[in-house]
Amino acid sequence: MSGSTFGELFRVTNFGESHGPAIGCVIDGCPPGMALNEADIQGDLDRRRPGTSRHVTQRNEADTVEILSGVYEGLTTGTPICLLIRNTDQRSRDYGNLLDTFRPGHADYTYWRKYGVRDPRGGGRSSARLTAPMVAAGAVARKWLREKHGTVFIGWMSALGDIDIPFESAGHIAHNPFFAPNASIVQRLEAHMDALRKAGDSCGARIEVRASGMPVGLGEPLFDKLDADIAYAMMGINAVKGVEIGAGFACVAARGSTFGDELLPDGFADNRAGGVLGGISTGQDLVVSIAIKPTSSIRTPRRSIDRDGAATTVETHGRHDPCVGIRATPIAEAMLALVVMDHALRHRAQNGDVALPLQALPAASAAG
Amino acid sequence: MSGSTFGELFRVTNFGESHGPAIGCVIDGCPPGMALNEADIQGDLDRRRPGTSRHVTQRNEADTVEILSGVYEGLTTGTPICLLIRNTDQRSRDYGNLLDTFRPGHADYTYWRKYGVRDPRGGGRSSARLTAPMVAAGAVARKWLREKHGTVFIGWMSALGDIDIPFESAGHIAHNPFFAPNASIVQRLEAHMDALRKAGDSCGARIEVRASGMPVGLGEPLFDKLDADIAYAMMGINAVKGVEIGAGFACVAARGSTFGDELLPDGFADNRAGGVLGGISTGQDLVVSIAIKPTSSIRTPRRSIDRDGAATTVETHGRHDPCVGIRATPIAEAMLALVVMDHALRHRAQNGDVALPLQALPAASAAG
Amino acid sequence: MSGSTFGELFRVTNFGESHGPAIGCVIDGCPPGMALNEADIQGDLDRRRPGTSRHVTQRNEADTVEILSGVYEGLTTGTPICLLIRNTDQRSRDYGNLLDTFRPGHADYTYWRKYGVRDPRGGGRSSARLTAPMVAAGAVARKWLREKHGTVFIGWMSALGDIDIPFESAGHIAHNPFFAPNASIVQRLEAHMDALRKAGDSCGARIEVRASGMPVGLGEPLFDKLDADIAYAMMGINAVKGVEIGAGFACVAARGSTFGDELLPDGFADNRAGGVLGGISTGQDLVVSIAIKPTSSIRTPRRSIDRDGAATTVETHGRHDPCVGIRATPIAEAMLALVVMDHALRHRAQNGDVALPLQALPAASAAG
């Protein structure tokens, strides 16, 4: 209720602060009997890890995950899985004086007004570091969905600041620090980031994330629509200011005579809906796009006030990502996987007995 | 869990189908002692009501609300408030043959795959008619927030199809059928809609909705961020494909040196954040924008398949809104109010004892 | 959250007051495709109905249920089922002066302190009349469980005041107004009640309720144990002061060497556990016993205070059950069915893939 638990049936409870002794999560509701060990989780954590290129924060965290419960002799038992990640490189000294002022664009002011107290070390609870346990939990969901339904999740950067990144091939994504699906643009992205860093500035990014091999029928009508829960999950990622499903805002200027995806005997003719109709998955790819604002922690001085309301100036010299969007791709993948996982369990709870007519539709194709 | 309940502490459970005997909702958790009668609710329902201009569906529903419980001698008692709206103009005959095919862009196919059965009359549960009980519940939330905190909600259409609608004055909104905050553009909007209707086509729209007089400190960090819950609420409205908070997708191309709203002794210098930092309200206006797709039910023939998978064609001749965005403004206002209401109660549950330092900040001004 | 919704996946939201226009409930999460009409529900409602013998309240309510949603052409659609029961015999005049004082043993005082306002007509929300919608919802759960798993629910009165009622045969239960499983004792029970009524007094009762044909594996370990949720459901019934599972309080004086039910190749040797081990169903009968306190509304004068704290006396002359336990049997059955239903759905959400070893145990027999 205080916002640290995600999901209804595959529930992930997140805890920790950026510079406390540890961060982690408890997954309750994981189906039993799935093979699981730390290596299944570490790969995704490593993709999100800081310090892997000069374009992200230089904080040096191994982000090594430890499974404290819920697994016996290599199999999930159906009981809560606690995943623990120790913080090893906190450097609290960078943040000591921040208790008296409020960094523009940060949660400092709102935490203070909400709680009366706050942990200023590295942003405390509001740090993007708290996405690490979600990536870990997402890895568990991804494994189950892949093995059970063949569902896979993939994301990429589609814009860095004002540079659009045309999609060329998913094969490129793993081979550059930006998760860019385009090899030829990488040099330009690097130059862009180097210039920003030199200027003590930051920029935004756009990330696209997809699920393919989707089961049909996931999502609850009315409020817990699949796309509504996706919007909730994505807008909850630090620094996200916009979410689109399928065609997104482009639908405003579209016409009904061409927009609604037609159905053909061999599947849907298009995927402007982004894989969801009436809040329920069609079996096509889920298509989601998010906007990430520029990092607020920059070297450039900005105007603020202190706790007495007097004018002051803030410069942030700690270790920060000059574009938080760069490491957002594995986070967005994980959050999408957690939404799909939760709805897969919810669906079979209520509709486990639904038997379709003998002549079922062909598998809907994703034409997005 | 099956998606018909909205909110955690101010919980609204919605029921009904477009052509069943009645629709309605149950509000559980309303604070006691608030004056409430049907007239407090009817006004917002009337703004959403069908049949009020030639540009919306001609279905003739009075949408008269009846309070069945939770109010005694004109005061809320703290027990569940059941609001009932009888359906009076169902015309089931329009929809009889739809059980065998799937309208493109509609939930027909997904409901069938999910449940094995479906109510085809007027879209059944997937009809936008089910937003009426939410507008009714929203009216209750709005009354409490206005009386307790001075919070008010206002929305308008900011684009109709490819026509951008510049904001002129909120005073115009109530005086045209489009909720346009601009008097001079109304004639152009009417011509646009007349042409669409003649062509048997439909278009999308963009709606902006705001809350002002916001309490500071609402929203839970990590998952139930205020903006995450807003995104969930908005994406759950029928036909919505995108949600933006504050600057939205424009943040991608922005720079950190100018994007983060500076704090000055007399308040925030700007409101690109849209009234939320770290998922918690700043006290500035909430600023939300949504994209609504073109109505899928159009006279123009479209390709589809029948339940045996064979190719067919669908034309829809019932009574439909040629732009569902036209009636979406009061719906978006209501959903935003429900989110804020829920978080107002959640906040005081945990933080009811927080006493700020004597020298509190000045009331943050909204400069958006 | 304000306590009007029961269950997690088969969720029943209850609304209404004793003397308002209507009471009812919304069931969200019912599996689709089950045949359902009002007659399936009315039978259980009739068993709970007032006015059916001289030993219960003479309030004359038909308790006719109307299905407002969630059923199409005789089948559940998976969407919310709203059940409405109009109040027809309210007689508010009996309760007018009760706003200024507090009936001993009643919720008058606590409602007033909690909410500051209260509906005094017939006990308002605290009336046992609000169990009627639960009996209706329970009928839906019972139908699904019977058809899907062969699970059936049966309850009886095992003590009326200080008269123990030995179990003879379930066949007797339907043939006397007390739900007594013993024909020869009925005359004595009637004499007991007649004497109480003459004396203007009331008495307590003990009810036993069982589920047989139970699936194995229902219930969540740790907190949502099947027996914990049963205790919650039973203690929530008006006037219940104690709950036992299986041997109940008799276990205190028992020895481990005889208490734990042994397992034999043809099933459990006994059922002291009441069908639950570690919070999870064994497949044996669920065995539950509850204690119901004497009706607090009696003609005999009792001391109380008024809202100014001054001493006063209260006599209650309205229509009341001289033993609320008499009509409690169908209520306890319904609540037990709702708990089992919810856990049946919860179980298959998480554990739908569990395949037991080829050599499964024989069906455990109930020897209780």
Add this chain to the structure above:
Amino acid sequence: MSGSTFGELFRVTNFGESHGPAIGCVIDGCPPGMALNEADIQGDLDRRRPGTSRHVTQRNEADTVEILSGVYEGLTTGTPICLLIRNTDQRSRDYGNLLDTFRPGHADYTYWRKYGVRDPRGGGRSSARLTAPMVAAGAVARKWLREKHGTVFIGWMSALGDIDIPFESAGHIAHNPFFAPNASIVQRLEAHMDALRKAGDSCGARIEVRASGMPVGLGEPLFDKLDADIAYAMMGINAVKGVEIGAGFACVAARGSTFGDELLPDGFADNRAGGVLGGISTGQDLVVSIAIKPTSSIRTPRRSIDRDGAATTVETHGRHDPCVGIRATPIAEAMLALVVMDHALRHRAQNGDVALPLQALPAASAAG
């Protein structure tokens, strides 16, 4: 949803197994600004700790608690509090062969049928060891309730096997290993336990637990009644088979003319209701009694079956409490505190504005 989270607003998520690396919990929703450190928690943990007398299990666990998050410079911050307790004395070798058979009275059979896999080491997740994190979480709730409302919790053993333990003075409780409120009976209890241990047998117990200094108005009508949630909490404790509130089962034979607690100008005349009317606290002491079954793990051989269904015999030679009730008192206190804490927050969420009439009732006295 899988049963590892307790509470709605003060939410405790429990994880771990008896012989895994660690057990613990995450508390979400704790009010901010409360002084908290490990010492505030350790005291209650020590009261529950194994190995403290010859009458309880000889497992040697320090049960040292570590606060991993949610506290900054000695104050709660309002963010999740993770409490970790390392397991140090696991001795898995005692339990190796238990995977193939089912101990009578244990959860072995039901876990296997539910999940298909299970962790047999020390009972795995079904071990009473998992109550330790609840005692830790309860200590946090107790501190807040004591400081905010003056509410305190106290429990004692009221029967050990067939020996009733008359209440003499709460002062005795801390000075014997049984939590007996009676000094003269301790020698008899010790002799009883010594004989049982010699016989390889076990016995049950009855525990009473009370809250005094209760706020008025806690509890939600209908389902989340305060007493219903107490019943849920208590029945969820390992080995509990019965729960009573106030007079409990004695109410069956009582008469209405004497049972309902009268109200006098200086408070309630009695407390047969146990501090709850209509599910809402009266301000009197909460009075709760629970029945705990005899330990199932005993040296005496008992009949069972193996996983192939063949007859076998089980003797349990590990380290076990010969009466699990002996250490249950601090557990029951903690669970009661968690229920009251949750409802304290829930109450002010909805009813924070309720202002009673000027002439309020005198503080209700507890006469139980």
